[in-house]
Amino acid sequence: MSINILCVGDVVGRPGRVLLADHLPELIASHNLELVVCNAENAAGGSGLTPQIFTKLLRYGVDAVTLGDHVYRKREIIEVLETSDRIVRPANLPTPAAGKRWTVVQTKTSGHEASVTCLLGQLFMGSNNSPWEAVEKAFREIPESVRIRIVDMHAEASSEKIAMGWNLNGRASIVFGTHTHVPTADACVLDKGTAFVSDLGMTGPYDGVLGRRKDRVLSALTTGMPAHFEVARGDPRLCGVVVGVDEMTGRAESIERVEIRGRVQTGPAYDTDDGRAQPAGRF
Template sequence: MKVLVIGDIVARPGRTAVLERIEDLRERYKADLIIANVENLAGGYSITPPLVEELLAVGVDVMTSGNHIFDKREAIAYINQQPKLLRPANYPPGTPGNGMWVGQVNGVGVAVINLIGRVFMGPADDPFRAADALLRELDPSVRVRLVDFHAEATSEKCALGWYLDGRVSAIFGTHTHVQTADERILPQGTAYITDIGMTGSHAGVIGMDRDDVIARFLTVTHRRLESAKGDVRICGIALDIDEQTGRARGISRFAIKHES
């Protein structure tokens, strides 16, 4: 199975790039399944239902998220209605939405799990034990298991990668918006990368206007962050998974410059 994972889509530049290039990407990587992190979809903060539906309509199959998913009020009700939009599974009990999607892709059982880190992040339950609980829920026939770990600290991401090696097909980091060059297949067959990068404008600071960000470092009277423009890139990874064993056969990262 070929899986395409698109890194954090940030605001209009990132959305436009995905909408315009998704068919090219599907063909280039022969993707059977497309996953995208969308927690920054609407102006850099959370989602709106029309924007999610727009991405689903063009072929994004499952969407993961992170710490900004509930920044917009409309996300709270909508996430209960859209099973293909995930929030971190280790958020406290009672949080709207689900942290795992289970479905069929070309007749093969697939699970997508969304977790969030605790180091330098907001309150959340233990992602290691949450992963254990979710994996116990899965039918053994669901061998293709993909984990988006939305976390800040490289050490926490790497530790979870080793912890889940051999139990999931791939674990890929999101959140930092900076693609790392450490993609590999761990000894027990799990593909790993610390961060898959950001889809959006690389002309600013992690997708936001550089002057707005610099102002936040220089003064307490800073202004609201707006998304950057220009130098748009689509970042992510392509995975090759053995459908019979669930082990990864390949992982490669990409950072494709997009000219609108």
């Protein structure tokens, strides 16, 4: 028997949240989803996550939330990181950093256990600790009885993400990439039973630059001056993969890309990250 697990890529601002509210319940029903894992590092105003939005994501049907380099952008999330079993911070942050390095959640109806871990890449991502050491430590600590193991490799370089897939081949059920916000066409099941994709793609507005208004990003890039990177609105799409996993062995059997086009939000206000100006290149 196998169960279906949905992994959803970086939810960006209100357009991303609306996509989940509109489509996740029907996806859960139509694909018989037993587990939904979602990267929510951009869910609040395009950067970070708040407790209120975290609660909403769970209500829409998300079972476990991963984050990334914007983990602490909204400080209010720290208490949630310290108390909830349904959210992890990147495992390779320094040890004292708030939040869990891995968690174990139960599948929706079959009651199987699945672990969720999130890692930050090192290439073009600042000076992060080794994700390679962090994932070994996490995998040693996760009880051996937990066969279904899911890893979010939040990284800029596809080489690092692909290497992490091979590194965990046969040890993780799913290794999915996030952070670059562009879906890749390399979803596959590796030879020892690990489902892999370099990047899920974001769940947010594609009529922009990685989910932000293109006029603002272009202004920042062409002038070198900071600009308010408000969240874009057009062409919202929910992106992710559905993976079939043998719940007894934890081996992946299939992987299928999901891309759902949503409705465009109108109204005067763009979703904004506190109106703070961002230097060119910060997403």
